[in-house]
Amino acid sequence: MSLFESAGPTGGARQPTFTVAELADRIKQVLGDAFEGGIWVEGEIRNLNRARSGHVYFDLVDPDPDSGSGKQPEASVGVALFKFSRAKVDDVLRRHSGMALEDGMKVRIQGELDFWPPRGLLRLRMTGIDPNFTLGELEAERRRLLEKLSSEGLLSKNRRIPFPVAPLRVGLVTSRNSAAHRDFCDELHTSGLAWQVVLADTPVQGVEAPPLIAAAIRAVGQAGVDVIALVRGGGARTDLVAFDSELVARAIAEAPVPVVTGVGHEIDRTIADEVAREAQKTPTAAAVFIVGAARAHLEAAELAWGEIAGWSHRLLGDANHALAAVTQTTARAAEAHLHQADSRLHGRAGRVRELAENRTRGETRKVDDCAGTMRHRAAAAIVSERRTLERKKSGMVAQALRIPTAAAKELSNLEGRTRLLDPRAILARGWSITRHGGKVVRDPSAVAAGDELVTTLAKGELRSAVSEGN
Numbered sequence: 517m518s519l520f521e522s523a524g525p526t527g528g529a530r531q532p533t534f535t536v537a538e539l540a541d542r543i544k545q546v547l548g549d550a551f552e553g554g555i556w557v558e559g560e561i562r563n564l565n566r567a568r569s570g571h572v573y574f575d576l577v578d579p580d581p582d583s584g585s586g587k588q589p590e591a592s593v594g595v596a597l598f599k600f601s602r603a604k605v606d607d608v609l610r611r612h613s614g615m616a617l618e619d620g621m622k623v624r625i626q627g628e629l630d631f632w633p634p635r636g637l638l639r640l641r642m643t644g645i646d647p648n649f650t651l652g653e654l655e656a657e658r659r660r661l662l663e664k665l666s667s668e669g670l671l672s673k674n675r676r677i678p679f680p681v682a683p684l685r686v687g688l689v690t691s692r693n694s695a696a697h698r699d700f701c702d703e704l705h706t707s708g709l710a711w712q713v714v715l716a717d718t719p720v721q722g723v724e725a726p727p728l729i730a731a732a733i734r735a736v737g738q739a740g741v742d743v744i745a746l747v748r749g750g751g752a753r754t755d756l757v758a759f760d761s762e763l764v765a766r767a768i769a770e771a772p773v774p775v776v777t778g779v780g781h782e783i784d785r786t787i788a789d790e791v792a793r794e795a796q797k798t799p800t801a802a803a804v805f806i807v808g809a810a811r812a813h814l815e816a817a818e819l820a821w822g823e824i825a826g827w828s829h830r831l832l833g834d835a836n837h838a839l840a841a842v843t844q845t846t847a848r849a850a851e852a853h854l855h856q857a858d859s860r861l862h863g864r865a866g867r868v869r870e871l872a873e874n875r876t877r878g879e880t881r882k883v884d885d886c887a888g889t890m891r892h893r894a895a896a897a898i899v900s901e902r903r904t905l906e907r908k909k910s911g912m913v914a915q916a917l918r919i920p921t922a923a924a925k926e927l928s929n930l931e932g933r934t935r936l937l938d939p940r941a942i943l944a945r946g947w948s949i950t951r952h953g954g955k956v957v958r959d960p961s962a963v964a965a966g967d968e969l970v971t972t973l974a975k976g977e978l979r980s981a982v983s984e985g986n
Contacts, residue, residue, distance in 0.1 A: 540633035547629045547638075557640060558624040558649065562589070562723070564617060570599035572617065576640065579622060594639035595627065601643050609647055619723040620757060624649035658760055661787055665762075670769035674793045677774050682813040683743040683806055685712045687736025687773075689729060692717040696749040696799040700778070703803035709810055710959035714739050720748040726761035733767040733775070743806060744771055746788060747778040747799035759786035768792055778802025828937040835930040842923035850916035857912060861905055868897065943974040 534542065559576040566572050573596055577589035597605060597617075609615040617623075626644035631637070665671050686704070690697050692715065704711045716732035719725045729746070736744055746768070748759065758764065759779050765787050768775045774793035778801055779786050789795035796802040872894065935941045943949070949972040950957045957963060963982050971978040 537633065540631060540636075543631045543638075544633075547631060551629050554626055554628045554643065555640075556624060556626050556646070557593070558622070559593075561617060561619055561621045561623060562592070564619045570602065572597040572602055574617070574619075576623075576625070594637060595625070595642050596630075596639055597642040601641075605642065605645050608645055611647075615647060615650065616755070618721070618755065618757070622650060622654075654757065654760070658787060661760070661762055661765065662790060665765055665769070665787070665791065670766065671790055673769045674771060674775050674791060677772075677793060679774050679793065679809060680742040682810050683774075684710060684810055685714070685740065685742045686806060687714045687716065687739060687741035687744040689716045689718060689732045689736060689744060689746045690748060690799070691720050694720075694749060696720075696747045696778070699749075700745060700747050700799045700803045703800055703807060707807040707811065708953075708955065708962070709807065709814070710962045714741055721755050721758060725758035726763045729758060729761075730763040730767035733764070733771055737771045737773060741773060743773055744775045745778065745802050745806065746775060746792070747802055748780065749799065750780045756780050756786055759788040761787075764788055765791045776802050776805060824937070828934060828939075831937070832931070832934045835927060835934060838930075839923065839927040842927075843920060846916065846919040846923060849919065850912070853912045853916065854909075857905065857909055861901075864901060868894070940974065943972065948973050 557576060560579040562575045562577050564572070564574040573594070575592050576595050577592045606616070609617070615621075624646040625640075625642050626646075627640040627642040630639055630641045632639065662671070688697070688700060690700070697715075701713065704713065714736050716736045718728045718732040720729065733744060733746065746759075748756070756779060759777075768777075768788060768791045775791075776794045776796060777786075777789050777792040778796045778799040779788060780798075785795075794802075794805060796805050951970050951972070952963050952967055957969065963969065965982050965984055967982045969980050969982060971980065
């Protein structure tokens with residue numbers, strides 16, 4: 517090392533002066549002596565960059581207790597993971613739950629402090645990592661957040677929202693054109709139901725993902741959807757940290773409609789799953805659950821229509837039986853009244869004859885003297901009785917006729933109400949039913965150009981093809 521002597525500012529003892537290269541060598545020497553054998557450092561990864569050369573660069577900072585505040589970290593050091601060390605680190609991470617280095621990950625890494633003279637940079641050359649530290653930090657943070665949400669009553673808030681009867685308008689929160697997006701939408705499409713999907717495209721991984729996912733949940737919640745689906749495909753445990761975020765958990769808890777999650781693989785369970793109304797294992801499973809809920813409503817509606825038709829037929833049959841019974845009862849009552857009137861007539865005629873004969877025997881002379889008078893009175897009595905009999909007979913006949921007429925009116929009213937319930941009467945008024953593949957078409961978007969339609973009218977069916985879809 518070459519040194520140059522120079523006078524001090526006040527003419528005192530001369531101080532040694534370094535060249536820049538000499539200063540850089542001294543710094544490297546001091547660092548090597550002070551941290552011989554390497555060091556372990558813990559912190560949070562920021563600004564991760566995987567270079568084309570195979571090297572990885574990032575900043576290691578002290579984690580901010582107030583996550584998401586965006587404040588400048590109190591301390592930061594640059595880290596370089598060169599290609600020859602990266603293979604070993606990646607292998608260690610793969611063997612521990614398939615992790616990978618990501619922004620926002622809390623890590624404990626091993627390395628050597630290095631000073632790079634050309635840029636005057638102090639950085640840590642990473643040589644190893646402690647995966648158990650990262651997994652432990654994730655689990656500890658998860659437990660802390662779950663306890664916090666539970667104490668505020670947010671774990672069950674979304675589950676208390678009733679699930680809609682027919683959730684055909686779905687708010688989908690995921691990354692557009694991802695495997696999760698395709699799997700979810702394919703399952704809805706193959707169901708054949710008339711879905712309306714409101715997509716909120718958002719990143720589902722990385723430091724920026726949690727606030728964007730939370731904003732997407734709030735956006736679709738205000739779009740008038742029936743249910744919100746939050747889905748993401750599988751990945752490493754650290755790839756799913758966005759779904760363990762407090763921001764996402766609170767957005768789900770405050771959602772105005774039920775939230776169904778389908779995040780990761782079947783073995784994954786995130787805090788988003790704990791807060792959601794329904795947690796399914798995969799994006800496809802989430803779609804299957806929503807399809808099942810909608811199909812159950814459709815089947816219940818079809819069953820109700822079948823029961824209405826059956827009830828109408830039974831009501832018509834009951835009315836026919838009631839009419840027949842009323843007719844038979846009326847006929848029997850009229851016949852009984854006629855028989856009673858005839859019996860009374862014969863009884864009175866017999867008593868008149870008996871009285872005449874008795875008086876004739878007992879008072880022969882009086883009869884002879886009053887023969888003319890008696891004949892006149894007898895004839896008058898007979899005429900009077902006949903008139904009385906005719907009046908009673910006419911009254912009985914009129915009553916007998918009124919009974920069937922009233923029964924016929926009641927039957928006509930029953931038949932009219934029954935016809936109003938008959939689906940064929942609805943068709944006769946000009947309505948029609950259009951089906952495609954045996955299923956009722958309720959929405960133009962359920963068919964496409966070229967599909968064959970069968971339209972049922974009051975007197976037959978029409979077959980047609982769709983020329984243009986809406």
